Amino acid sequence: MSKLLEFIKKIEPKKGSLAHTLYDGFFTFLYTPDEVTHGGTHIKDGMDLKRTMVIVVLSLQLCYLLGTYNIGHQHFLAIGEHTAFLEGFHLKLFYGLGKLLPIWIVTHVVGLGIEFYYAWKKGHGIEEGFLVSGALIPLIMPPDLPLWILALSVAFAVWIGKEAFGGTGMNIWNIALLSRVFVFFAYPTTISGDEVWVAGLERASSGAAVDYGWWHHLCNVFFDWAGWSTFNGAAQVIDGFTGATPLSLAFQGGWEQVTSVYSETAMWWGSIPGSIGETSKPLIIVGALMLIVSGIGSWRIMLGMFLGAVVMGWLLNAWGATPFMEVPWQYHFYMGSFFFAMAFMATDPVTAASTDQGKWIYGFLIGFIGLIIRVLNPAYPEGWMLAILLLNTFAPLIDHYILQANISKRLKRA
Amino acid sequence: MVIRYRRLITNILFLVLLSPTSLLAQSTSSESFLNVGLVIMAVIVFITALILVGDNLIGIEAKEGKVNIPSTGGFSRLFAKKPAKYVEGSYHALTRGFDIKLTGEAKKEVESIPVSAVALQPPNFTGMSPIPKVLFEPGQEVLAGDALFFDKKRPDIKYVSPVSGEVAAINRGEKRAITEIVIIPDKEQRYRQVPSVDLNTVSREELITFLINTGAWPFIRQRPYNLVAKPGDVPENIFVSTFDTAPLAPDNDFIIQGQENEWEKGIEILTKLTDGKVYLGLNANGPDAPAKAFTNISSAEKVWFSGPHPVGNVGVQIHHIHPVSSTNIAWVLGVQDVIVIGRLFTEGRFNAERLVALTGQCVEDRKYVRVPLGAKISELVKGQELTDAHRIISGDVLSGHKKSQEGYLDFYDDQLTVIDEGKEYEMFGWLLPLKMRPSTSKTYPNFMFPDVEFEVNTNTHGERRAFVVTGQYENMLPMDIYPQHLMKAILTNDYEKMEGLGIHELAEEDIALCEFACTSKQPLQHILRQGLDMMREQG
Numbered sequence: 001m002s003k004l005l006e007f008i009k010k011i012e013p014k015k016g017s018l019a020h021t022l023y024d025g026f027f028t029f030l031y032t033p034d035e036v037t038h039g040g041t042h043i044k045d046g047m048d049l050k051r052t053m054v055i056v057v058l059s060l061q062l063c064y065l066l067g068t069y070n071i072g073h074q075h076f077l078a079i080g081e082h083t084a085f086l087e088g089f090h091l092k093l094f095y096g097l098g099k100l101l102p103i104w105i106v107t108h109v110v111g112l113g114i115e116f117y118y119a120w121k122k123g124h125g126i127e128e129g130f131l132v133s134g135a136l137i138p139l140i141m142p143p144d145l146p147l148w149i150l151a152l153s154v155a156f157a158v159w160i161g162k163e164a165f166g167g168t169g170m171n172i173w174n175i176a177l178l179s180r181v182f183v184f185f186a187y188p189t190t191i192s193g194d195e196v197w198v199a200g201l202e203r204a205s206s207g208a209a210v211d212y213g214w215w216h217h218l219c220n221v222f223f224d225w226a227g228w229s230t231f232n233g234a235a236q237v238i239d240g241f242t243g244a245t246p247l248s249l250a251f252q253g254g255w256e257q258v259t260s261v262y263s264e265t266a267m268w269w270g271s272i273p274g275s276i277g278e279t280s281k282p283l284i285i286v287g288a289l290m291l292i293v294s295g296i297g298s299w300r301i302m303l304g305m306f307l308g309a310v311v312m313g314w315l316l317n318a319w320g321a322t323p324f325m326e327v328p329w330q331y332h333f334y335m336g337s338f339f340f341a342m343a344f345m346a347t348d349p350v351t352a353a354s355t356d357q358g359k360w361i362y363g364f365l366i367g368f369i370g371l372i373i374r375v376l377n378p379a380y381p382e383g384w385m386l387a388i389l390l391l392n393t394f395a396p397l398i399d400h401y402i403l404q405a406n407i408s409k410r411l412k413r414a
Numbered sequence: 415m416v417i418r419y420r421r422l423i424t425n426i427l428f429l430v431l432l433s434p435t436s437l438l439a440q441s442t443s444s445e446s447f448l449n450v451g452l453v454i455m456a457v458i459v460f461i462t463a464l465i466l467v468g469d470n471l472i473g474i475e476a477k478e479g480k481v482n483i484p485s486t487g488g489f490s491r492l493f494a495k496k497p498a499k500y501v502e503g504s505y506h507a508l509t510r511g512f513d514i515k516l517t518g519e520a521k522k523e524v525e526s527i528p529v530s531a532v533a534l535q536p537p538n539f540t541g542m543s544p545i546p547k548v549l550f551e552p553g554q555e556v557l558a559g560d561a562l563f564f565d566k567k568r569p570d571i572k573y574v575s576p577v578s579g580e581v582a583a584i585n586r587g588e589k590r591a592i593t594e595i596v597i598i599p600d601k602e603q604r605y606r607q608v609p610s611v612d613l614n615t616v617s618r619e620e621l622i623t624f625l626i627n628t629g630a631w632p633f634i635r636q637r638p639y640n641l642v643a644k645p646g647d648v649p650e651n652i653f654v655s656t657f658d659t660a661p662l663a664p665d666n667d668f669i670i671q672g673q674e675n676e677w678e679k680g681i682e683i684l685t686k687l688t689d690g691k692v693y694l695g696l697n698a699n700g701p702d703a704p705a706k707a708f709t710n711i712s713s714a715e716k717v718w719f720s721g722p723h724p725v726g727n728v729g730v731q732i733h734h735i736h737p738v739s740s741t742n743i744a745w746v747l748g749v750q751d752v753i754v755i756g757r758l759f760t761e762g763r764f765n766a767e768r769l770v771a772l773t774g775q776c777v778e779d780r781k782y783v784r785v786p787l788g789a790k791i792s793e794l795v796k797g798q799e800l801t802d803a804h805r806i807i808s809g810d811v812l813s814g815h816k817k818s819q820e821g822y823l824d825f826y827d828d829q830l831t832v833i834d835e836g837k838e839y840e841m842f843g844w845l846l847p848l849k850m851r852p853s854t855s856k857t858y859p860n861f862m863f864p865d866v867e868f869e870v871n872t873n874t875h876g877e878r879r880a881f882v883v884t885g886q887y888e889n890m891l892p893m894d895i896y897p898q899h900l901m902k903a904i905l906t907n908d909y910e911k912m913e914g915l916g917i918h919e920l921a922e923e924d925i926a927l928c929e930f931a932c933t934s935k936q937p938l939q940h941i942l943r944q945g946l947d948m949m950r951e952q953g
Contacts, residue, residue, distance in 0.1 A: 005839055028877060032843030036836050036872040040939045041930045042811045043514075043833070047855040048876020050844040052883060052933055055857055125877055169880030169934075294857045298885065330452050354884035355896060403899055407914030413737060 005031065018120045025116065025126035053131040055296050059287035060135050060344065063277035066270055068096035070280070071143045074198045074273045079210055080238035082229075085271055090228055091219075096143075098215040099199050100276065103138045106147050110154040111137070118163045129168030129175070129350075130158065136176035136344060139277025140337070142191060143199040145183065149190060153182040173392045174351045177385050184385070197245055197273035204243035210235050245274055246335040247374070251381040254323030255331055267334040278337035288343035297347040300356060301363035305342045308367020309333075316375055324375050332371060341370070341384035351392040355402040362398055366391045500703035501718045506734045507698075508721030508892035512854045512927060514661040516811070517867040518780060518831075520771040522668050526784040528601075529793045532577050533585075533594040533822040534562055539632065540641050541950065543567050544591035550581045559606035559629050559764035562595055570645055574629025576766035576787040578604040594822060599786065605763035613682065613759070621686055625755070629764050632825070633751035634687075637729060637738045638918035639950050649745040651690035651736050654681070656708045656749055657697035659726030660810035660923075664771035664782070664828050666749045667697075667705040673753050674707040680756030681714050687745070691715045695731035721892060729924040733893045739918050740953060750828050770794065770823065774811075774831040775869045776804050785823075792819045794830055805872045807831040812926035813939065836873025844876055851875065854890065854931040879934040887928040887938075893919065897928050901938060904945035909952060917945050 008027060013019035029050070037044060072092025073085060082088030111130050119126045137154060157179035162171045183191050190196060202208040212233050220230040246267055249258045262272050270280025278284070291297025313329025320326045332338065346352065346366050353362035366387045373383030497505045536542045548563045550556055556579065561572035577599040585594040611624050622645050625631045634643040643649070656666055670677055684692045694711065697704050698720035709716070717735055719725045728746045738744045747755075750768045757765045766787040772780050778798050785794065791806060800806060800819045807814040808824045811831055815824055823830060840847065852868045853860050860866070887897035895916045903911035922939040929938040 002841075005841075031839040031841055032873070032875060033877060034837045034839050035874045035877065036805075037874055038816070040937045041926055042805055042807055042814065042816070042831075042872050043852070043870045043930065044874045044876070044935060045855065045931045045933075046847060046851040046853040046858060046875045047931070047933050048844050048935065049879045049882060049933055050876065051855075051857060054845060127879055129882070167880065169882045295855065296857070296883075330449070349884045350882055352884070354898065356885060356888065359885075399899070403896060403911075403915065406894065406896060406916075407911070409894070410737075410739070410914060410916055413739075 016123070018116070021116055021120035021126065025119070028125065049128045050131075052296055053128040055294050056132045056291065056344070057135045059290040060139065060277070062283040062286055063139055063280065063340070064100075064135075066280045066283055067139060067276040068100045069093055070271060071096035071099045071199050071276060073271055074143075075200045075210075078198050078201055078204075078237050078241050078243065079232075079235040081232065081235060088229060090223065091231060094219045095200070095216070095231070098219075099143045100138060102147055103141060103143075103145070103150060103276075106151050107137045107154050108134045110151045111158050114155065114158045114163060118167060122167070124167075127168035129162070132348075133157070133175040133179075137179050140176060140180050140275050140340070140345075141183070142196040142274075143276055144196050145190065149183055149187050150179075152186075153179040156182045169350055171350060172396075173389055174345055174348050177345055177389055177392075180385055181389060184380075197275075198243045201237055201243075204237070204241070206237050206239045206241055208237045210237075243273060246272060247381040250327050250335060251324050255327045257323075258327075258331075258335065264334060275337060275340075278340035281333070281339050284339040284343055288339070291343060291347065297343065298349070298352065298359050298363075300359040301347050301352055301366075302342050304360045304363025305346055305367040305370075306363075308364035308369075309338060309371050310367070311364075312368045312371035316371065322375075324381070327375075332374070336374065336382050337384055338370075341366075341388060345384065345388050346391075351395065353395040353398045353402075355399050358395070358398040358402045362391055362395055365394075497718065497720065498698050498701070498703075500709070501698045503716060503718065505698060505718040505720075508719060508725050508730070508734075510889050510892040511722035511724055512890055512931065513659065513722045514812075514852045514927075514930070515865070515867045516661045516775070516833075516852070517869050518773050518775040518777065518833075519662055520664065520773050520780045520782055522665070522782070524769060524782045524784055527793065527796070529599060529785050529789045531582065531596055531598055531790040531793070531822075532786050532788045533596045533790070534573060534575070534788055535594050535822060535824065536563065536565075536573075536592050538825040539565070539573075540639065541567075541947075544589065546573075546592060548584055548592065548595060550595075552581050552583055554581050555579070556581060556597060557604050557606040558766070559608070561629065563592075568642075568644075570626065571631055571642055572626060572629060573632055574606075574764060576764075596822075605765070608758055608762050608764065610762070611759075613686075616686070618686060621683065625683075625758075628758050629766075630755045630758060633747055633754060634745050635747070635826075637732060637744045637746055637921065638740065639946050640921040641950075643745050647743055649688050649690070649743050650738075652684050652688050652692045652745045652747070653695065653728050653732050653735070654684075654692065654714075654747050654749065654752060655695040655726055655728040655731055656704060657695070657699075657726045659699075659723035660812055661723075662771070662773035662829070662831060663726070663810055664769065664773075667708075668782070669749065669769045669828075670705045670707045670753075673756075676753045676756030676760050677707050677749070678711060678713075678756070679759045680752035680754075681711055683755055683759070684747070684752065685713050690736075693717055693731070693735050695719055695726070695728065695735075697726070699725075724924055724927055725892065727921075727924050729919065729921050730892055733895075733919050737916075737919055740913060740949075748826060748828070751826070768828055770827075771829045773829060774807075774833045776800075776832040776834060777830070788822045788825065791817055791821050791823065791830065794823075795832070800832065803835050805833050805835050807833070811870070812930055813923040834869075834871040836871030838873065840873070843873075847875075854886075855933075874935055876933075876935055878936065881934055881936065883933045886931055886933060887925075890928045890931050891924065893924070895919065897925060897938070900945075901936070901941050904941050904948075907948065909949065912945055912949060917942070917949060920946075 013023050069092055072095035075095055076082045076088060076092060111134050115126060115130050157175045161173055161175050161178040165171045200211050202211055212231055216231040223230045246258045246262055249261055266272055268281050272279055292299045313332050316325045317329050353359050370383040370387030373386050374381055536546050542565050546563045546565050549561055556575045558575055558578045560575050562575045563573050575597055577597055579597045579599040582598045583596045584592060587593040608628050632642045636643040681692060692714040694714045694716050696708055696716050696718045698718040703709055719731060724730050732738055732744055754766050767784055768787060769782045769784055771782050772794060777795055783794060806817045808817050809827045809829055891897055900915040900917060903915055920942060922942055925938045925942050
C-alpha cells in the first residue's frame with residue numbers, strides 16, 4: 001500500500017456521516033475500490049460508469065474550448081474591437097473564462113450538492129450521472145444568464161427531475177434539458193429575445209455601453225503589465241448590431257436575412273452568437289464521432305435524428321408557406337443546436353429508447369418533430385429541446401411496442 | 415410478401431432520387447463544402463438503399479426457395495461470414511458475443527492422477543431440497559454406481575457414487591443443509607453390476623429405468639430451468655453442444671480422442687429417448703474441421719455454428735434450432751456426460767471418470783487430468799500451494815463456482831480455473847489502468863489487438879450502479895431476447911413479461927457474458943436464477 005493510500009485511509013470519516021459520503025465520492029474517484037466478485041462471474045470488464053461518463057465529458061472538451069473563446073469573440077464583435085477571430089486572443093479567452101467559470105461552478109455546486117445530500121440520505125455511493133449533466137448544462141445556457149436563475153434551474157432539474165424519481169438511471173427526462181426548459185418557461189423574457197446571446201452589453205442595441213466588473217479590471221492590470229491590449233471600458237456597441245441568432249433572423253426573413261448578417265463559414269465553424277457550446281458544428285461532430293467510436297453514444301439515434309430532420313426539411317420546403325419554411329433543408333443544419341442536441345442530448349441512454357429498433361424510431365421522431373417545432377412555433381425558433389423532452393416521455397411507449405412485438409413473436413412460435 | 419417489399423423498394427428509390435435533385439436546385443446559391451458533404455452522404459444513402467434492396471430480394475428468394483439463411487435481416491445477412499469449407503448442411507453465423515482471451519490454456523496432454531477423496535455435492539443440482547435422503551452412513555463401503563442419496567421431492571432419481579470406497583463424511587452447511595458427501599476411493603475400483611440391455615429391442619421406458627438405476631440419469635438436464643430431467647417427460651428434442659467457447663474452456667476435439675465408440679454409443683441411446691431429434695451443435699469457427707467423431711455421426715442431426723462466445727452454449731444453439739418454452743422441453747447433455755452413458759454399454763459399468771482441464775494463469779502445470787467425477791481440488795494441482803490470494807473456480811471464469819482448496823469439482827464441470835484475487839486498490843484504475851484487462855468496451859484499445867491474451871483478477875473494476883447503459887447486453891447475447899428488459903421484469907416480479915421475453919430460453923451461463931460486460935456491475939446470473947426459481951414455483 002502506498003503512503004498516499006495509507007494517509008487517505010487514515011483520514012476516513014465515520015461511516016454513515018455526510019462527510020463519509022463525500023469522502024467516499026472522492027476516494028473512489030482517486031482509487032478503484034478493492035472490491036472483488038462474489039457469486040456470478042469471477043472477472044469483470046474494465047468498464048464502469050465512471051469511465052463511461054468521463055468519455056462523454058472528454059468528448060465535450062472541444063466545445064468547451066471554442067465556447068469559452070466564442071463568448072469573448074462575440075462580445076468584441078459587438079463593440080467592434082478585435083473583429084478578426086484570433087485578434088485579441090487573450091482578451092477573448094479571459095473574457096470567456098470570466099463568464100464560463102461562474103456558470104460552471106454554480107452548476108456543479110448546486111447539482112453536486114443535491115446529489116451528495118441524497119447519496120448520504122439514501123446511504124449509497126455517489127453516482128456519476130451528474131458528471132455529464134454538469135458538463136452539459138453550462139454549454140446549453142446563454143452566456144449572459146443570471147447566475148441565480150441558473151442555480152434555480154439546476155436545482156429544479158436535479159431535485160424534481162432526478163432525485164424525485166430515484167436518482168441516476170431512474171429519471172424520465174434528460175436532466176440538462178430539464179434545467180434549460182425550466183429557464184425557458186420560468187424566465188421566458190431572459191432566454192428569448194436577442195439580448196441574452198452576447199455577453200457583457202448593457203443592451204443589445206447600438207450605442208449601449210459595455211458592462212465590465214472586477215474581473216476585467218483585474219485582467220487589465222495583468223495585461224497592462226505584460227504590455228498587451230486591455231479591456232476598453234469606454235467601448236460602445238457598434239451601429240447595426242442586433243445580437244440576433246441566425247434562427248431568429250431566419251424566422252423573420254428566411255435564409256437571405258440570415259446570410260446578410262452571418263456568413264455560412266461563420267455559422268458552420270461557430271463564430272456566431274448562441275448558447276455557449278452549441279455553435280461550432282465540426283467540433284460537435286468530432287465529439288459525436290468519439291461517442292460513436294467508443295460505442296457510448298448510439299449511432300442509431302444520431303443517424304435517425306438526422307434522417308428525421310432531413311425528411312421534415314424536405315416536406316417544409318415543399319410546403320413553403322413562410323420564409324422560414326423556404327429555408328433550404330440543408331441550411332437548417334447550419335443554424336441552431338441541431339448537432340449538439342443530436343450528439344449529446346438525444347443519446348442519453350437513460351431517457352432514450354432502450355431497444356435498437358426503438359432507437360431508430362426515437363431518433364427519427366426527434367428530428368422530425370424538432371424541425372416542426374423550430375419552424376412552425378411562433379414564439380421561439382428552436383425545437384430540439386422540446387422535441388427531445390417530448391420523445392423522452394414517449395420512449396417507454398416506443399420500447400413497449402418493440403417488446404410486445406418480441407413477446408407476440410414468441411407466443412406465435414409456441 | 416413480394417408486393418410489400420416492392421413498395422418498400424420504390425419508396426427507398428424515390429427518396430434516393432429526390433435527394434440529388436433538391437441538392438442541384440440549391441447548389442447555385444452557394445458552393446460551400448457542406449454541399450459536397452451532403453452529396454457524399456446522399457451517395458452513401460443511395461448505396462445503403464441499394465444494399466438493403468438487394469438484401470431483401472435475396473431474403474425473398476431464399477424464403478421462396480426454402481433455403482436456410484440466418485433470420486436476422488439487414489446487413490448482417492449480406493455481410494455474414496461465409497461458412498468454412500468443411501461446413502455442410504445447416505449453418506448459423508452468429509455475430510453478437512465476445513471472446514474473452516485469457517492466458518493459461520491447458521496443454522494438450524493427459525495424465526491420470528490418483529485422487530484421495532471425491533465428493534458428490536447435492537447443491538450442484540438445481541432445485542434439490544437442502545437435506546436430501548442419504549442412504550449410507552459415514553464409514554460404510556460403497557461400490558461405484560451405488561445410490562448415495564435422493565431428493566425427497568423427486569425420489570425416482572438416484573444419485574450414485576462415482577467411485578467405490580468408504581463414505582468418509584457428510585458435510586453440512588448453513589441450516590444443516592448437506593453440502594458434500596465425501597468418499598475415499600479404493601485403490602482398485604469395484605463397480606456395481608449393470609444389467610445388460612439389448613439396444614435393439616429395449617423400449618423407451620425400460621431404457622429410462624435402466625439409466626436411472628445405473629446412476630447416469632442426473633447427466634441429462636432439461637431446459638428450461640436447467641434441472642435434472644424429469645423421467646416422465648418426453649422431450650421435443652435433445653441437444654448436445656460439441657464445443658465450448660467459454661474462456662479457457664476444455665477442447666472437446668481433444669477430449670473425444672480415444673473415446674469415439676463410447677460417444678457414438680451414447681448418442682445412439684439418446685436418440686431412443688426422444689420422438690424428435692438429437693441435435694449436435696458443431697464448431698464452424700476454426701480453420702480445421704472438428705473431430706471426426708462429431709462430424710461423421712449419422713444418428714444425430716448436425717447444425718453448424720460460428721461466432722464468438724456464447725455460441726458454444728447449448729442454450730444459444732437451442733434458440734436457433736428449436737426454441738424451448740414452458741411447455742416445450744428440451745434435454746441437454748455435455749460431451750463427457752454422453753460418454754459416461756456410452757460406457758454403460760461399451761464397458762458395462764458406471765464409469766464416471768472424466769478429463770478435467772487445469773487452466774488459468776495461476777496453475778503452474780496446466781494440462782488435462784483423468785480423474786473421477788467430483789475430485790478434490792487440492793489433489794488436482796498437487797505440488798502447488800494455493801492460498802487466499804488465489805481464486806479457485808470449478809468451471810470457467812464466467813459461470814463457474816468459487817471453491818476452497820479443500821473443495822471438490824462440481825458435478826457437471828470438466829474445468830478447473832485458478833486466477834488471482836484482485837483485492838487491491840488501483841489509483842485512477844477506472845481511467846488509466848496500469849495493467850491491461852479484457853474489456854468489451856471500445857474505450858480500451860483492446861479491440862485493435864484481438865489476439866492478445868490477458869491476465870485477470872477478480873476485482874470488480876468499479877462499483878455497482880443502477881442500469882444506465884442500454885444495448886450492451888443485447889450485443890453480448892446472440893439470441894432474439896432483450897436481456898435488460900427481462901432483468902427488469904424479474905426485479906419487478908412481472909411473470910407474464912418474464913415468460914413473454916423468453917426467460918425459459920436462458921440459463922445462467924448464457925447471461926454470464928452480459929454480466930461480465932455490464933457497466934453497472936449488476937449480478938445478472940443471480941437475478942436470472944431468482945426469476946427462473948419464481949417461474950418454476952409458479953408453474
